[in-house]
Amino acid sequence: xxxxxxxxxxxxxxxxxxxxxxxxxxxxxxxxSLFTYPFVTACCGMEFMSVAGPKYDIxxxxxxxxxxxxxxxxxxxxVGTITxxxxxxxxxxxxxxxxxxxxxxFGVCASTGGFYQxxxxxxGADQVIPVDVYIPGCPPRPEQVLDALIMxxxxxxxxxxxxxxxxxxxxxxxxxxxxx
Amino acid sequence: MSQKxxxxxxxxxxxxxxxxxxxxxxxxxxIKRDQLLAVATWLKTDPAMAFDAPVFVTCIxxxxxxxxxxxxGPPVYPATAAWTEDRPRFEVVxxxxxxxxxxxxxxxxxxxxxxARVPSLASLxxxxxxxxxxxxxxxxxxxxxxxxxxxxxxxxxxxGHPLRKDYPKEKRQPLVRRDDLPINPIKSTGGHR
Numbered sequence: 217x218x219x220x221x222x223x224x225x226x227x228x229x230x231x232x233x234x235x236x237x238x239x240x241x242x243x244x245x246x247x248x249s250l251f252t253y254p255f256v257t258a259c260c261g262m263e264f265m266s267v268a269g270p271k272y273d274i275x276x277x278x279x280x281x282x283x284x285x286x287x288x289x290x291x292x293x294x295v296g297t298i299t300x301x302x303x304x305x306x307x308x309x310x311x312x313x314x315x316x317x318x319x320x321x322f323g324v325c326a327s328t329g330g331f332y333q334x335x336x337x338x339x340g341a342d343q344v345i346p347v348d349v350y351i352p353g354c355p356p357r358p359e360q361v362l363d364a365l366i367m368x369x370x371x372x373x374x375x376x377x378x379x380x381x382x383x384x385x386x387x388x389x390x391x392x393x394x395x396x
Numbered sequence: 397m398s399q400k401x402x403x404x405x406x407x408x409x410x411x412x413x414x415x416x417x418x419x420x421x422x423x424x425x426x427i428k429r430d431q432l433l434a435v436a437t438w439l440k441t442d443p444a445m446a447f448d449a450p451v452f453v454t455c456i457x458x459x460x461x462x463x464x465x466x467x468x469g470p471p472v473y474p475a476t477a478a479w480t481e482d483r484p485r486f487e488v489v490x491x492x493x494x495x496x497x498x499x500x501x502x503x504x505x506x507x508x509x510x511x512a513r514v515p516s517l518a519s520l521x522x523x524x525x526x527x528x529x530x531x532x533x534x535x536x537x538x539x540x541x542x543x544x545x546x547x548x549x550x551x552x553x554x555x556g557h558p559l560r561k562d563y564p565k566e567k568r569q570p571l572v573r574r575d576d577l578p579i580n581p582i583k584s585t586g587g588h589r
Contacts, residue, residue: 301551303572333566335558336550343573 239375246290246316247372250279250365253289255309258296260323263355272358277365286312291368294347297325298338310345316379318368321347322361324354346378398423401501404444409435414506424502432505433515433541439492439501440520447501450521451491453528455507455535458485459561485509488537490517490524507537516542534559 254264267274274280283289286309298306310319321341324330327350329339341347348371349364356364371377375384402416402423412431417424427435439447484506493500505514516539518525528539529548536557539545547554554569 300568300570301549303570307572335563335565335567335569338568338570343570345574 240373243373243375243380247369248278250277250291250318250368251281251283251289252279252291252293253284253286253309253313254282254293254295255306256293256295257298257302258323258325260295260325260355263358263361264293264295264322267358267361272362274362274365277362277369279365286310287314289313290317292317292319292345293322294319294326294341295322297330297332298341298344299336300338301336303338303344306341307344316377316383318372318377318379319345319347319349320364320368321350323356324352327352330354348378398499398501401445401499405435405439405501408438408442422500422502424504426504426506429505429507429514432503433517435503436490436517436520444497445494446496447492447494449493449495450517450523450527451493451500453488453490453517453524453531455531455537455559456487456489457535457559457561458483458487486512486535486537488514488531512536513538513540515540516545518542533557536560 254261256264266272268280268282279291286292290313292310292313294306310317319341321327325332325337326341327347329337331354333339338344349368351360351364353360368377372380375381398421399418402425405425406413406416409431412428412435414426414428416426439445486507486509488505488507490503490505491500492503507514512535514537516524516528518528518539519541525543526548528542529544529546531537532539532542532545533547533549534557546552550558551571553571556563
């Protein structure tokens with residue numbers, strides 16, 4: 217009995233260590249090759265251009281390549297105000313991105329709705345899709361954006377991005393169902 | 397300069413004019429609603445007028461409107477002659493300009509709430525097509541004779557007209573919201589959604 221238990225524990229531990237190593241390698245690769253999809257709707261786009269430009273140069277962190285197809289990107293940057301009318305489009309773009317994916321809300325409008333408290337502006341893009349990192353500022357400084365990107369990279373490395381957590385949760389549920 | 401236009405308008409369509417005023421050097425003519433189309437046609441086709449540039453069409457909601465000298469508080473009747481109970485709620489405003497003669501005029505049309513419709517001028521100036529759609533979208537003014545009177549900015553599911561003064565200013569009509577994921581507990585307390 218005791219031997220059985222200890223061997224399964226050992227097996228579990230070995231499985232865990234193996235997966236974790238693989239995961240760690242995967243995440244290391246992911247965090248340095250973020251392909252952004254710029255969902256640019258408003259004036260924050262100018263700051264986004266500044267971040268992508270040579271002075272602040274988001275390419276230093278491996279996220280220099282804006283892809284204008286959600287299928288080819290894994291980082292959705294919501295740059296600017298999201299209106300209620302845009303909600304379905306934003307959700308569709310998010311749904312079309314391949315797993316794993318990450319979302320950054322760029323600026324107060326995308327984070328909370330900002331100074332818009334009226335009939336047309338959505339109070340934050342997280343009303344529709346999950347968001348990993350919020351960047352305050354109207355618009356945020358490029359340094360803030362780089363800081364947020366580094367935060368997101370830490371999250372990706374430790375597997376705490378929302379889609380990574382969701383995948384883990386689904387895996388746990390599937391394992392539990394399988395073991396029963 | 398614009399006084400000339402007003403004088404010509406008075407001589408040509410004196411019966412269609414309710415009143416005339418001037419604000420900051422701009423002539424304003426209040427036109428009776430049923431004769432607006434005739435006056436506009438004349439303003440466009442008459443060679444001495446030749447209003448070829450439509451500038452804007454919009455609407456003013458005078459709900460709870462009071463002049464500058466009336467302090468805030470419960471309404472006091474009658475404060476001025478211009479502010480009475482039977483004053484129509486909406487003013488539809490047309491700004492016109494003539495590039496040939498370099499003069500301009502503003503037409504206003506009083507529209508009551510229970511019968512919020514004016515004749516459309518989109519047949520005269522096609523540029524008014526979308527602007528009248530916008531005015532319909534935001535204020536709910538119906539433009540008779542408009543070729544395609546639909547909402548232009550808002551979605552079809554939207555109920556009401558948001559720039560009316562009695563529209564609750566933070567009332568949103570969301571098309572889509574998250575349902576598959578837990579809402580961030582910090583933001584779930586927000587009152588305005």
